[in-house]
Amino acid sequence: xxxxxxxxxxxxxxxxxxxxxxxxxxxxxxxxxxxxxxxxxxxxxxxxxxxxxxxxxxxxxxxxxxxxxxxxxxxxxxxxxxxxxxxxxxxxxxxxxxxxxxxxxxxxxxxxxxxxxxxxxxxxxxxxxxxxxxxxxxxxxxxxxxxxxxxxxxxxxxxxxxxxxxxxxxxxxxxxxxxxxxxxxxxxxxxxxxxxxxxxxxxxxxxxxxxxxxxxxxxxxxxxxxxxxxxxxxxxxxxxxxxxxxxxxxxxxxxxxxxxxxxxxxxxxxxxxxxxxxxxxxxxxxxxxxxxxxxxxxxxxxxxxxxxxxxxxxxxxxxxxxxxxxxxxxxxxxxxxxxxxxxxxxxxxxxxxxxxxxxxxxxxxxxxxxxxxxxxxxxxxxxxxxxxxxxxxxxxxxxxxxxxxxxxxxxxxxxxxxxxxxxxxxxxxxxxxxxxxxxxxxxxxxxxxxxxxxxxxxxxxxxxxxxxxxxxxxxxxxxxxxxxxxxxxxxxxxxxxxxxxxxxxxxxxxxx
Amino acid sequence: xxxxxxxxxxxxxxxxxxxxxxxxxxxxxxxxxxxxxxxxxxxxxxxxxxxxxxxxxxxxxxxxxxxxxxxxxxxxxxxxxxxxxxxxxxxxxxxxxxxxxxxxxxxxxxxxxxxxxxxxxxxxxxxxxxxxxxxxxxxxxxxxxxxxxxxxxxxxxxxxxxxxxxxxxxxxxxxxxxxxxxxxxxxxxxxxxxxxxxxxxxxxxxxxxxxxxxxxxxxxxxxxxxxxxxxxxxxxxxxxxxxxxxxxxxxxxxxxxxxxxxxxxxxxxxxxxxxxxxxxxxxxxxxxxxxxxxxxxxxxxxxxxxxxxxxxxxxxxxxxxxxxxxxxxxxxxxxxxxxxxxxxxxxxxxxxxxxxxxxxxxxxxx
Numbered sequence: 007x008x009x010x011x012x013x014x015x016x017x018x019x020x021x022x023x024x025x026x027x028x029x030x031x032x033x034x035x036x037x038x039x040x041x042x043x044x045x046x047x048x049x050x051x052x053x054x055x056x057x058x059x060x061x062x063x064x065x066x067x068x069x070x071x072x073x074x075x076x077x078x079x080x081x082x083x084x085x086x087x088x089x090x091x092x093x094x095x096x097x098x099x100x101x102x103x104x105x106x107x108x109x110x111x112x113x114x115x116x117x118x119x120x121x122x123x124x125x126x127x128x129x130x131x132x133x134x135x136x137x138x139x140x141x142x143x144x145x146x147x148x149x150x151x152x153x154x155x156x157x158x159x160x161x162x163x164x165x166x167x168x169x170x171x172x173x174x175x176x177x178x179x180x181x182x183x184x185x186x187x188x189x190x191x192x193x194x195x196x197x198x199x200x201x202x203x204x205x206x207x208x209x210x211x212x213x214x215x216x217x218x219x220x221x222x223x224x225x226x227x228x229x230x231x232x233x234x235x236x237x238x239x240x241x242x243x244x245x246x247x248x249x250x251x252x253x254x255x256x257x258x259x260x261x262x263x264x265x266x267x268x269x270x271x272x273x274x275x276x277x278x279x280x281x282x283x284x285x286x287x288x289x290x291x292x293x294x295x296x297x298x299x300x301x302x303x304x305x306x307x308x309x310x311x312x313x314x315x316x317x318x319x320x321x322x323x324x325x326x327x328x329x330x331x332x333x334x335x336x337x338x339x340x341x342x343x344x345x346x347x348x349x350x351x352x353x354x355x356x357x358x359x360x361x362x363x364x365x366x367x368x369x370x371x372x373x374x375x376x377x378x379x380x381x382x383x384x385x386x387x388x389x390x391x392x393x394x395x396x397x398x399x400x401x402x403x404x405x406x407x408x409x410x411x412x413x414x415x416x417x418x419x420x421x422x423x424x425x426x427x428x429x430x431x432x433x434x435x436x437x438x439x440x441x442x443x444x445x446x447x448x449x450x451x452x453x454x455x456x457x458x459x460x461x462x463x464x465x466x467x468x469x470x471x472x473x474x475x476x477x478x479x480x481x482x483x484x485x486x487x488x489x490x491x492x493x494x495x496x497x498x499x500x501x502x503x504x505x506x507x508x509x510x511x512x513x514x515x516x517x518x
Numbered sequence: 519x520x521x522x523x524x525x526x527x528x529x530x531x532x533x534x535x536x537x538x539x540x541x542x543x544x545x546x547x548x549x550x551x552x553x554x555x556x557x558x559x560x561x562x563x564x565x566x567x568x569x570x571x572x573x574x575x576x577x578x579x580x581x582x583x584x585x586x587x588x589x590x591x592x593x594x595x596x597x598x599x600x601x602x603x604x605x606x607x608x609x610x611x612x613x614x615x616x617x618x619x620x621x622x623x624x625x626x627x628x629x630x631x632x633x634x635x636x637x638x639x640x641x642x643x644x645x646x647x648x649x650x651x652x653x654x655x656x657x658x659x660x661x662x663x664x665x666x667x668x669x670x671x672x673x674x675x676x677x678x679x680x681x682x683x684x685x686x687x688x689x690x691x692x693x694x695x696x697x698x699x700x701x702x703x704x705x706x707x708x709x710x711x712x713x714x715x716x717x718x719x720x721x722x723x724x725x726x727x728x729x730x731x732x733x734x735x736x737x738x739x740x741x742x743x744x745x746x747x748x749x750x751x752x753x754x755x756x757x758x759x760x761x762x763x764x765x766x767x768x769x770x771x772x773x774x775x776x777x778x779x780x781x782x783x784x785x786x787x788x789x790x791x792x793x794x795x796x797x798x799x800x801x802x803x804x805x806x807x808x809x810x811x812x813x814x815x816x817x818x819x820x821x822x823x824x825x826x827x828x829x830x831x832x833x834x835x836x837x838x839x840x841x842x843x844x845x846x847x848x849x850x851x852x853x854x855x856x857x858x859x860x861x862x863x864x865x866x867x868x869x870x871x872x873x874x875x876x877x878x879x880x881x882x883x884x
């Protein structure tokens with residue numbers, strides 16, 4: 007059939023990340039695209055699917071010979087924790103609250119980083135109360151796991167409009183967002199921690215949907231904007247496009263799918279990110295997209311390293327890129343993996359999981375004795391963000407904390423390194439003898455024991471299974487048969503955690 | 519290559535472990551998991567399906583009379599050990615073949631199908647609970663975490679292809695560990711491994727999605743039904759090929775259609791490389807029959823004209839006089855259009871006369 011007899015379908019969406027799929031009368035996918043679809047097809051019956059995050063719309067089409075079906079403004083609203091136009095979950099008053107919080111950070115004086123935390127009732131959950139009790143379910147902890155000063159007192163709460171916001175300039179570096187939440191109405195409230203990293207010269211905006219079960223920080227959206235600029239998607243097309251692309255890329259990550267449109271690529275490859283979180287999340291999308299394009303990925307990482315030189319997610323991405331390259335081209339050698347050793351957990355769970363893999367493969371990735379190591383047995387998979395049940399640390403003392411953070415950020419007074427903190431940590435860790443673990447099984451509180459038990463229990467279950475499978479007499483033999491690396495991979499624990507867990511389990515356990 | 523009795527080639531280096539668990543003394547019993555596992559096994563062995571030799575399929579399913587003796591979780595099986603033993607036997611068998619003749623590697627495939635209770639554990643994306651899992655004792659670590667198995671097999675490169683299907687829930691369980699395979703990492707993979715990893719539902723991560731769905735068992739079975747319908751021909755392209763890409767589309771659409779009236783729809787996922795899919799049925803040969811469903815087409819009130827039925831561009835040769843009332847007919851799955859023979863009637867039908875037949879019987883109100 008000549009092309010003139012074909013039907014044409016021309017679709018575009020202003021939202022970078024809207025997915026199109028065209029199915030023929032046998033329900034076979036005949037064309038697809040992200041952000042746009044331009045297809046010439048035989049006349050006939052088709053099903054067009056448009057997808058934005060979890061929102062899907064289907065439409066049956068009858069396309070005649072020579073017919074052109076054109077829609078250059080396809081738009082599909084989708085839910086988002088961040089309040090902005092084009093989502094199903096936004097309110098103008100809540101948008102304004104976010105804009106104002108961001109403006110405060112932009113205009114106030116203080117340390118060279120900032121955070122805007124917004125808890126809000128998304129559309130459909132209007133009846134959930136937002137009040138002081140809501141805000142007390144959240145705590146912001148600093149790198150020493152101590153509550154940030156004035157966090158309790160400086161909230162702005164508007165119960166009628168269903169939002170609460172806290173915004174301030176803070177020192178750049180590592181933070182923890184602690185939340186009290188429940189997994190379901192029948193389960194008890196649980197405390198969960200989540201990694202945050204505030205970058206120098208940037209505001210980090212954390213949007214947490216409020217639910218009847220508590221602030222759902224696992225479903226949060228995190229955006230960034232320059233420290234002196236207000237986050238205001240909708241006020242200019244680029245920031246609106248970035249915000250929308252970021253949200254759709256986050257939805258893709260939640261479902262393990264690459265959502266990489268040409269528009270997203272354009273945004274990613276642009277060296278002037280307005281929202282570097284899009285770079286971080288978009289880079290994870292690139293990792294999911296077959297075939298892996300290492301050159302493109304490296305361009306994104308190069309841009310990110312320039313903008314966020316100390317961010318643990320950026321450091322972790324460089325390893326994930328090397329891993330993907332290694333998988334794509336089996337000739338690459340393991341020794342080509344970058345030497346990194348991260349002390350603070352990256353914000354994205356995929357990045358953290360990658361570091362634990364690196365630790366097993368190349369004995370690096372997670373700095374021994376750091377928080378990044380300590381949380382491994384407590385990791386909770388509940389979304390795209392790295393979350394864990396709180397680890398009890400003996401040392402909330404200044405000295406203990408300083409030891410921990412030394413691997414994740416430059417020390418004050420030494421001068422700011424242009425290398426990522428992760429990398430500089432790597433060099434230190436590589437030279438230093440084995441670090442003394444900060445968590446100690448028998449010595450501290452009950453919660454300390456619980457922490458160590460979590461790792462030991464996981465290792466014990468696994469080793470018992472290996473022992474049964476290999477039919478060996480002792481667990482020691484089972485461990486020898488499996489190897490610490492494999493135990494690390496199977497249990498999702500860094501190698502150092504595995505080794506210490508085995509140590510804690512003791513000789514009698516090993517000999518039986 | 520060995521032949522079946524019907525003369526067709528057997529996939530002699532394809533292996534499978536099929537797990538179906540109905541009885542969970544420590545959790546809650548299920549009704550359909552064993553039946554689903556039997557259904558998948560049947561497809562594996564059939565000459566139009568997987569064409570595996572019978573000895574290559576390890577079925578791990580307790581019989582009802584075995585299950586009646588399981589009073590406590592500790593007495594119940596199958597356990598993780600059963601699955602690992604079966605997989606290990608297969609690993610050894612395939613290793614032996616490939617060591618003998620490395621060219622065999624290209625023909626190796628492992629299927630792992632599991633149907634039962636499932637969770638999204640602390641360190642994974644989807645784990646099938648074994649029969650000895652126990653909610654009361656907080657012992658949900660008795661599971662096989664499928665993404666860890668998939669990763670081990672991909673890293674190990676023992677098989678050219680790995681296919682994992684899990685018909686289970688993926689409720690979040692913050693505290694349960696997901697358990698990976700107990701074998702050491704393989705230092706020398708035979709080659710790259712292509713994979714397809716299919717789950718019956720998406721990982722429940724969003725606050726915007728239901729979080730209190732306590733009975734996803736009601737949805738259980740939709741996935742395996744769609745999977746078997748797709749593998750049986752529903753997913754085939756015009757050349758007859760069924761692969762992980764068109765199967766994923768078919769299963770997704772079918773399960774969505776089957777659950778569209780439910781309060782919480784179910785959306786299956788399949789992780790596979792569309793550029794390098796796993797092929798379940800190569801192109802060529804007699805085209806597999808697509809599933810047929812009953813359709814009842816009801817005409818607008820007062821409409822008495824004659825209509826024909828089109829499928830895509832094709833005329834189906836079917837016609838009907840509306841004065842005879844509703845039109846009932848069996849139809850292959852696909853997209854259809856009811857067309858009035860009088861051009862003056864154009865635009866009279868709802869949705870331009872278009873309708874879809876998929877996964878279930880359909881009532882069409884024109």
